[in-house]
Amino acid sequence: MVMEEKIRIPNLDKAKYGPQRTLVRRAEVAGFGFWTGKDVLLEFLPAPENYGIRFSRTGSDSEPVPALLENRAEKPHQSSLTDGAVRFDMVEHVLAALAGEQIDNCLVRINGEEMPGIDGSSRPFSEAIRAVGIKEQNAPRRLRVLMSPVRLEGEWGWVEALPSEAGEISYRYELDYSRHESAPTTLQKQSFEITFYSDAEKSADHFFETEVAPARTFLTSAEAYRLLEMGLCKRVTPRDALVFGPEGPIDNTLRYPDECARHKVLDMMGDFSLGGALLVAKVRAHCTGHVQNAALLKMILEQTSII
Numbered sequence: 001m002v003m004e005e006k007i008r009i010p011n012l013d014k015a016k017y018g019p020q021r022t023l024v025r026r027a028e029v030a031g032f033g034f035w036t037g038k039d040v041l042l043e044f045l046p047a048p049e050n051y052g053i054r055f056s057r058t059g060s061d062s063e064p065v066p067a068l069l070e071n072r073a074e075k076p077h078q079s080s081l082t083d084g085a086v087r088f089d090m091v092e093h094v095l096a097a098l099a100g101e102q103i104d105n106c107l108v109r110i111n112g113e114e115m116p117g118i119d120g121s122s123r124p125f126s127e128a129i130r131a132v133g134i135k136e137q138n139a140p141r142r143l144r145v146l147m148s149p150v151r152l153e154g155e156w157g158w159v160e161a162l163p164s165e166a167g168e169i170s171y172r173y174e175l176d177y178s179r180h181e182s183a184p185t186t187l188q189k190q191s192f193e194i195t196f197y198s199d200a201e202k203s204a205d206h207f208f209e210t211e212v213a214p215a216r217t218f219l220t221s222a223e224a225y226r227l228l229e230m231g232l233c234k235r236v237t238p239r240d241a242l243v244f245g246p247e248g249p250i251d252n253t254l255r256y257p258d259e260c261a262r263h264k265v266l267d268m269m270g271d272f273s274l275g276g277a278l279l280v281a282k283v284r285a286h287c288t289g290h291v292q293n294a295a296l297l298k299m300i301l302e303q304t305s306i307i
């Protein structure tokens with residue numbers, strides 16, 4: 001149903017978001033899942049207009065699972081999708097790459113349950129997509145325009161989305177581990193914000209590629225030991241993901257001084273893409289994770305429609 005006539009955001013120029021996009025041809029990324037250690041091959045396949053992003057299992061003829069909030073499954077420290085029968089784990093960095101590269105239509109096919117972790121960032125996915133090329137389609141991009149503020153807060157922090165009168169899209173994350181007793185002081189307070197589609201800057205994908213996609217996932221050494229004791233992430237070394245010890249990242253160097261806050265913005269871009277359209281809003285978060293992002297997105301879906 002077209003709801004466009006109800007939208008009263010001044011200056012909202014739908015044309016500035018451009019047409020829908022897909023890949024020119026198939027791209028692939030190989031690696032192992034961080035949680036399971038299993039080798040997998042992930043493929044990005046071109047898809048028609050208004051298809052959205054969907055996930056399927058290689059060799060299976062069951063219906064692909066749309067990357068929508070209604071198919072999100074709870075799993076600690078990651079975002080998963082399921083239709084009740086098939087699962088797709090750790091999808092957030094793949095979704096962030098697709099969102100950052102402004103891919104509206106794509107079938108993601110994988111021969112396992114968990115997405116490849118690679119270096120813990122979105123860069124390998126982003127590079128694979130760029131390497132085969134991106135194709136513009138005819139239909140305009142699907143938008144979800146936030147009309148009034150939504151906010152969630154708790155002991156953990158807060159997350160909010162504000163309407164964007166000029167039509168720009170921004171994500172801001174404030175990271176503060178100072179309340180965590182076991183967190184190393186090397187994991188400093190930091191924040192990062194990125195804005196797409198502002199009138200001053202047009203080339204949104206350029207920012208994603210250089211400022212967000214390379215930011216890697218991170219954890220404290222205390223968290224890393226806890227996961228290893230649980231038998232998880234055995235194949236991951238501190239070279240694969242940032243592990244913060246008392247002296248800073250173990251066996252690794254930061255790609256940006258504020259790499260952790262940038263990674264949290266990356267996660268937000270992946271998580272908020274589960275709205276099934278480009279979310280025109282200013283999203284701000286302080287010490288949140290996937291669960292809170294999903295809860296806020298649910299509130300946003302209740303008050304917005306796709307136009």
Ligand SMILES: [Zn+2]
Nearest residue numbers: 092217263267
């Ligand atoms: Zn992440």
